[in-house]
Amino acid sequence: MSWLPTLIKACYFLAALLFILGLKRMSSPRTARGGIVWAGYGMLLAVLATFFLPDMHNRGLIIAAVLVGVAAAWWSGKRVAMTAMPQMVALYNGMGGGAAAAIGAVELIGYVRTLAILHPPGLPDTSPLRPESWAINALNPPPALVALSPVELALGVLGALIGAVSFSGSLIAFAKLQGWLDKRFVFPGQRAVNLLLLAGAVAVGLALIVGHASLPLIVVFFVLALLFGLMMTLPIGGADMPVVISLYNAFTGLAVAFEGFVLGNEAMIIAGMVVGAAGTLLTQLMAKAMNRSIGNVLFGSFGAAGGEAQAIEGAQKPVDAADAAVMMAYAERVVIVPGYGLAVAQAQHKVWEFAQLLIKRGVKVKFAIHPVAGRMPGHMNVLLAEAGVPYDLIADMDDINPEFAATDVALVIGANDVVNPLARTDPASPIYGMPILDVGDAKHVIVIKRGKGTGFAGIENALFYGDNTRMLYGDGQAAVGELVTELKAIEA
Template identity: 60%
Template structure:
């Protein structure tokens, strides 16, 4: 039986790795998710045969039914605009599960210190570290979910916040060392977990602006690491490998996202995200608007158009109409491309998922590094729903909160059309200087309605 369990866990690990590999490209991502899901199902089923279960099948089935039922129901009804907060809360559940496993094992050791010998001192240390990391990922992800869902302010700051955050971390680490060395009672364990959860909250509270994708990726990495560490505690190969893969992928993604935001990891962990924005430079020029007919004419008679989607596209659910308009432009011989900023939307890859849902071919979608130099030779840049990621002030004003963040060079296009509901600032709260440029025209209205009107106008030309 032991050989069957270990072989199944090995097969699970292989399926996880192959699934993650296939997720690295849009054309194979769907099958990658299925492969990883099969691996998870295999690991779950074979766990029923594990000798440590001791007949607790009823509780296992109940947990699977409740968790699986809630996940199925929520995933079926979630809107595309709510996908980022769903990812955040699901990720938090993984960290919370790892922390829960650690709590149970640490309570067992506290009740019977002789178990330290059977578990091993290394496993105990890893259990404590996993408990800390998992708790941080859980509470931080909950705060991220609340912000994305509009249940909290985008950024919450107070005096000496960084010092308080570091003090909580130091206290949690000291208590963790005590737990690992002296296996204290329930009260100390409770205080340890309370401080770990509080640190996660404090890390997420000041986050605002375009930094949200970075922190979601960071918490995802922490969840993976916590699961891997608890896998060592339980001597579960599937958890070790799955957690390591998720942790490594999340860590790499965090580094890439931080680079896209021009931030160091130290800055992400210990500095305030998205500082409050006070305009320090006077905006030159004025906002000029244009009707949908004129905007459609500009694109229809252009040689090249680059479309920059953002979160507003998801809110308007205009991706299908947008692709319909692109097909009309292509029929007229217009070369159309899509430019995606690494932190466009509210989570990594948000815009890619949105465009894939509408059937946009992958070879028409380009990352910032691939397309940024092409804007200066582009006739029309159409910005629909994006804001902070096209703000040229990030390149010019050292006093701006966005300064140093790589942005799409939309301002370099010959003509810029911006589809927007109103004149409000972006998610960071910074006024967008692009709107005041001489080559920019605003097309006000709901994204889906505006694109629908553009389609009608193009058909009449």
């Protein structure tokens, strides 16, 4: 069947188109769902086409693995709560990086075994079976032997390094988001240790590439790469989590693309490049929103700051639901700022119900979204879309900030760092320099918060002590439910 390879490549090409078109549709909330479906069909087509590759082996084991993976993903996807979506994304992303690293490991082990056959102990240096001469004459290798060309070997090592870092780093991110690890882990000389681990992994990788490959050296290589991913992620602060998730997403895509070159699989190359490019662009956008460079994200101590933080004067002033409802009922403009606390309380549906009641009274309502609100990029957009909030009511930070000065009431629900004025005024603050939502410019600010704690990142918020701020303490869903009840009572 000489036509079969051509058909497989055609399927890969069609899958690539579906990936790209799907990613394009994901750029808008209106078409994102369809984009995910399109990309899913592309992946299904690529997987099915791969089973018909002429040199495919162990199809039974592969099918069994696919069935186990699909069943686990279906079960977990149906059961995961919206509040746990960031850690699920981190975990799935880590699995992608781990798969790429595993492919690299198999290729390296196969390379070592091939070298053992081609260059057994005592083989004369002048033998044409020396690995150096065989690699140069790659178009005519010894029969029945498969090995990597120097370029393929280099790409395989690079993909394995990046994939291993993404795997261990994503697992740490998952554990932190799940609450299994402390929020930050910092020790003196941490940057130096991280750089030494990275330098060691790169040095061992170079040794593998130049012909000193052995099974013990492969083990050392992966141990160093995994440790670097772990140590790079341990200092993460809560405010930096969206940047880290998008960064590891880019790592996984690049690792898959490199391993695709090694395997000669067009579908892996294209899918990996698309994911890597999208993840890289998203990381740059997230870093810009956090006022961080990519180098700081990679090697900095996430969320670290030096010096003594500014003292915050004043006291938090409480308000009850009845008074808060009256303030918004007779306002002309209300801007609602959701944060991770809204996700924890699963209050998005109640918030939209409250917003609809305000809109019926003629109040102009908008939702303000900070680029890194929540625990992953787009977290708040997903929550609001789930509740049915129209897209034209959702505004990005750059668009909504000029409007706060003309806003009567800004209602903050579970947001902390993204509205904290210390990002502008306190050089010692971990979030200093980060662009924020200008909530404090509104005439009145109402903050729904469980208590007087400092939130996930452990940073005190000066907004809560402002003269125009009132605190509505309580669970997000319960507090908004009270606002709904009080607003209906006003209408009655």
